[in-house]
Amino acid sequence: MKYIRLIYIIYILLKYRLEEFIIFNRKLNLLARFISIIFFFRPHNKNRGTRLRLALENLGPIFVKFGQLLSTRRDLIPLDIADELALLQDQVPPFPYKDAEKIITGSYGKSLDKIFKSFDTKPIASASVAQVHFATLHDGKDVAVKILRPNIKHVIDKDIKLLYLIARLLELIWSDGKRLRPREVVAEFYKHVQSELNLMLDAANCSRLGENFKDKKLLIVPEVYWDFCNEDVMVMERMHGTPISHVETLRKKKINIKDLARNGVEIFFTQVFRDSFFHADMHPGNIQVADDGRYIAMDFGIMGSLSENDKNYLARNFLAFFKRDYHDVALAHIESGWVPKDTSIDEFENAIRSVCEPIFNKPLKEISFGRLLIRLFQTSRRFNMEIQPQLTMLQKTLLNVEGLGRNLDPDLDLWETAAPFLKKYMSEQKGIKHIIKSLKNEFPHWLHLTPKLPRLIHEFLEKSNSQNKNVMTKDDFESFLKSQRNQTRWFKIIITFIGITLLVNLVILFYFIK
Structure with a gap:
């Protein structure tokens, strides 16, 4: 097929x-x-x-x-x-209303009028995987109803199989095929697309993002009406805003475009570095702006997440770029395993410098991050740098953010806007608040482990002694004495560790009680 x-x-x-x-x-x-x-x-x-x-x-x-x-x-x-x-972005040809009605009634097991007080037969938006209709619930709430396209799961599966075929061909016929790991990239993309095909996951993503931005200062997320959600249909609060691509309309509404562009960058970096959970499909069709200038997020099918290691690595690299510390950039790549351990740091540093140095101290309108990525890609081939599939969604989203920023404010300096936020994040990672937070997270584990420490130490010593009960030569005896001295040293270290652990537990317990 x-x-x-x-x-x-x-x-x-x-x-x-x-x-x-x-x-x-x-x-x-x-x-x-x-x-x-x-x-x-x-x-x-x-x-x-x-x-x-x-x-x-x-x-x-x-x-x-x-x-x-x-x-x-x-x-x-x-x-x-x-x-x-x-x-x-939102004008893909819609599927017929009859199909939408069939999917809804099949999902709920009820007729449409039993579920909604009114339902617009004409979709307000039609995208590649689903389309959206406005409706009103019987309690009077205005809602947006998202409906999966008919047979879309089968279509997606066929295209993913084709992408795997193309990826395998690339590995065979292209010199960079294996290094770029195209099959792993396809697998990562498929994992995220799968979440789009289950609207319960879409609703869960929406709810989680809304919780992360519950202060609603910069970003508004619609409320999910869980009683009306299933795998094929999602019902959420109807939002009122202007598509972010309609810049002239936003100006007529007296929205500060420069602030809007900066706020978009702040929202993105907040999602990535504070929450480790970000909207990974930020094209203009999924972003609206409220009349007061706040962002409105739409469509939560594709979301990305990062591990602590990935997050710290990215922050370190971004800040090193801001400082033009290309030695630290090269070192971070080597320490993370993205390039081979035997890579020459000096050569790699100079290669990165030649690519990145020209972009600084320029407004966004004079910088092409697309071309920068191409040059970095060309440079990486010399050092056998591997593509990281887990960061594919982040890279894609960064391109979206740049595109949105360029459309709103060509003079926006992405680096200058992001640098203070990243410096704050890195200082928090090394500060006392982060230490206390880490101790809080580890406290239950330490509390569970502390009573077992005497038994674990006893088992360790018994095992060590049993290994030294055989008849020994003079050399064996000297080795035994040495091992006993080491064992005594370890015993002191372990006892000290127990004391410190108990002291830390008491401090944390006092902190909780307080």
Whole structure:
């Protein structure tokens, strides 16, 4: 089946005359000209951006998401294509209302009028995996109803299998294939897409993000109505806002655009470094702005998370970049295992410097982070640097954030805006508050382990003694005496540890009681 799908993809590429996009290689350019001559009978009545958008829509959700990402990168692609691809964000052709009604009634086991007081038959937004209708509950609450597309799980599974096939081919025919670990990247992407196919997970993500930003100072998250949610349908509070891409409308509403851009950066870094949980699908179709200038988050199907190690590593690298400490950047890569241990730090440091130094002290409008990533990618090949699949969603989101920032305020300096936040985070990681927090987290484990320490020490000593009961030579006897001295030293260390542990437990217990 996946080979049939591959043939279909080739058919769509030919149907919409997309061979004109492969002009980066002379041989491929000749191939494109040859194809144009052979298939001369195809119509010419649509521009290239429209044809690309229609092709992606025909190829399905995975390809639509790729188009969504491209639409935010106006520094990398022509504006006519970016404008057309922007329509993929929330204007994918909707599925019929009859299908929506069938899914809802099948999910609830009730007729539509028993569930909702009113239900708009025309969707307000239609995306690659689901579409949204406005409705009113019988208690008068205005809600947004998100409904999965019919048969979407089967379609996604087919495309993921095809991506695995392409990934395996890349590993075989491309020199960088194995280093870039394309199959692991596909697996990571599939893991996140799976959450989009279960709207109960979508609702859980929404609820968790709302709890993280419950102060609602910068970000508003809709309330989830759990009694009306299941795997195929999600019901949440209806939000009222302006799409973030409608900049002129925001200006007419007297929204401070520069503050809006800075707040977006702060929200992103707060999600990543404070919460380790971030919205990983931040294209303009998923972000609105309230009339008071606060952000409104929409669509919680794809969320990312980071481990403490990944988070600390990223913060260290960001701050090293801000300080232009490329030696620390190189050292962090080596210590994390991202590049081989035998890598020359001096050579790697100079390579990073050559890529990153030109970007500093420039406004965002003069910096292309897309091209910077390409240059870093080219540099990394010299040092056998491996791609980290667990950070794929973060990298994608960072591109989205940059695209949003560029659209709002081309003069925004992403580094200058983020640096104070990251410095605060790193100071907190080393400060007394972080130590107390860590002690609180470890306290239950220590409390459970402390009564067992005497028995564990006794078992350790018994085992050591049993290993020395055999008949010994002079050398063995000297070794035995040495081991006894070591054992005594360890015993003192363990007793000291017990004392410190008990003291810390008492301090923490006093802290809790207080």
